[in-house]
Amino acid sequence: MENHLHAGLLRLGDDVLILAQRLGEWCGHxxxxxxxxxxxxxxxxxxxxARAFLTLAGEREGNGRDEDALAYFRTDREFTNALLVELPNGDFGDTIMRQCLFDQFALLRYEALSAQSIDKEVSAIAAKAVKEVRYHAEHSSQWVIRLGDGTSESHHRIQKSLNRLWSYTGELFADDAVTESLAADGLMPLLANLQKPWQEAMNQILLEATLVMPENSGTQTGGRSGLHTEHLSYLLAEMQVLPRTYPGAQW
Amino acid sequence: MVEERLSRIQACLSNVQDPELPFLSITELGMIRGCEIDQNGTAVILLTPTYSGCPATDAIQDDISEAVSEFETNFRVKLVHSPAWTTDWIDNDTREKMKRHGIAPPDGNSADKAFLLGKERKVSCPRCRSANTKMISAFGSTACKAHFQCESCLEPFDHFKCI
Known part of the structure; x- marks a missing residue:
């Protein structure tokens, strides 16, 4: 149970840590x-x-690892984020489509986490995150609609982004021993249960954006068990270089 | 004795400024959720962040420690997430203060989900009071603000997001 909770919290933290790092690459660009x-x-x-979830993951693990130990001193095989969030930014359309797909998922996941009362700390972090992600979801969906229903060039390109990213969305809803055990404890939702409401929300957005939801053509998985695309190692190299070169550095 | 100790800390906290809105105290922004003495006799100051990733939170913790340590040795700052911070905790006097400093305060209360339903909120210009304003960007200079422009006096201004 404790191990599953630690694993579940790590996934929550890793998803947003890696996506934050990717989005940070846009700063100045x-x-x-x-x-x-x-x-x-x-x-x-x-x-x-990510800081809140990783701190809690470290506390629940009980081996004295804090947020920094988990963010900076794990290797790619120890990260359990979904593959979707580690993909390179591509152009602005790719980034905003990835964001829209993730925001709609994150919103449903956080709403479910904030509604449970088994673990008050988890629900507190999730309740705060819901408010923030609602704002993000509004922003990313408005952009998808604007680009999809924009010029023929923007429409064509954002449809291509959607087609390219689609096979990475199935992993978000794939359950395994960790999620099943946490769901049985009433702590986290069964991810499969979020898929239908997510598809409905995406359908609404894509309809308004005049975009076509791609056919299901296989799902890319592996992230939850540490099997990542080649892109993650490069991202981690950049994110971790300072604390690994100068452990304990302060400024 | 205990009451005196707590009220001294409370008074001190109401003088700790927000680093990004230095004309407001962290108490006025509703970030102090209480102050209590635990079983070891340590004064525990409960602080809630405005946004999960607000970079000012660390600076605020340092500022609190510096201010309180002038008269109190046995205390700590505890970060609390629940209940989640809301702009509803900002009172009317503080909202007026924001206006005087050129920031449009959060309008109404967070239960109003107009924005989420796709309807734009009416935010009035803190300078000329005109209601004829438009949102330039949903994200502004800090996590808690959005960027607006007045169509009457043409001034750009910050709007404190209502959450």
């Missing part, structure tokens, strides 16, 4: 100043959520 600030703001919220 956004297509417009406002968007640059928006992506950095979203990254900051996600980083805050």
């Amino acid at each position: 956004g297509p417009a100043l406002e968007e640059d600030i928006a992506l950095s703001n979203v990254a900051l919220d996600l980083l805050g959520q």
Whole structure:
């Protein structure tokens, strides 16, 4: 039970830590100043959520690892984020489509976590995150609609982004021993139960965006068990270089 | 004795400024959720962050420690997440103060989900009071603000997001 809880909290933290790092790459490179600030703001919220979940994961593990130990001193095989969040940013359309797919999922997951009362600390972090992600989801979905229902060029490109990312969405709803055990304890939702409401929410957005939901053509998995795309190691190398070169550095 | 100790800390906290809104105290922003003495006699100051990732939270903890340590040795700051911070905890006097400093305060209370339903909120310009304003960006200079512009006097201004 404790091990499963630690694993479940790590997944929650890793998803948002890795996505925050990816979004942070846009800082200074956004297509417009406002968007640059928006992506950095979203990254900051996600980083805050990651800190809270990783701190709690360390506490529940009971081996004295804090948020920094978990973020900076684990290897790629020890990270359990979904593959979707580690994919390279691509163009702005790729980034915003990935964000939209993730935000709608994160919102449902956080709502379920905030509704349970088995673990008060988990529900407190989730309740706070719900407010933040609601704002992100509004932003990313508005962009998907604007680009999808925009020019023929923007429509074509964001549809391509959606097609490319689609096979990575199935993993978000894939249950295993960890999620099944946590669901049995009433602590976390069975991910499969979130898939239908997620599809309905995405359907609404895509309809308004005049985009077509791709056919299901296989699902990329592996992230939850530490089997990642080659992109994660490069991301970690950049994220971890300072604390690994100068352990305990302060400024 | 205990009461005196707590009220001294409370008074001190109401002078700790928010690093990003230095004309407001952390008490006015509703970030102090209480102060109590635990069983070891340690004064515990309960602080809640405005946003999970607000980078000012660490600075605020340092500022609290510095201010309180001038007269109190046995205390600690505890970060609490529940109940989640809401702009509903900002009172009317503080909202007026924001206006005087060129920031449009959160309007109404967070139960109003107009924004989420796709309807734009009416935010009035803190300078000329015109209601003819538009949102430039949903994200502003800090996590807690959005960026607006007044269509009457053309001034850009920050709006404190209502959450």
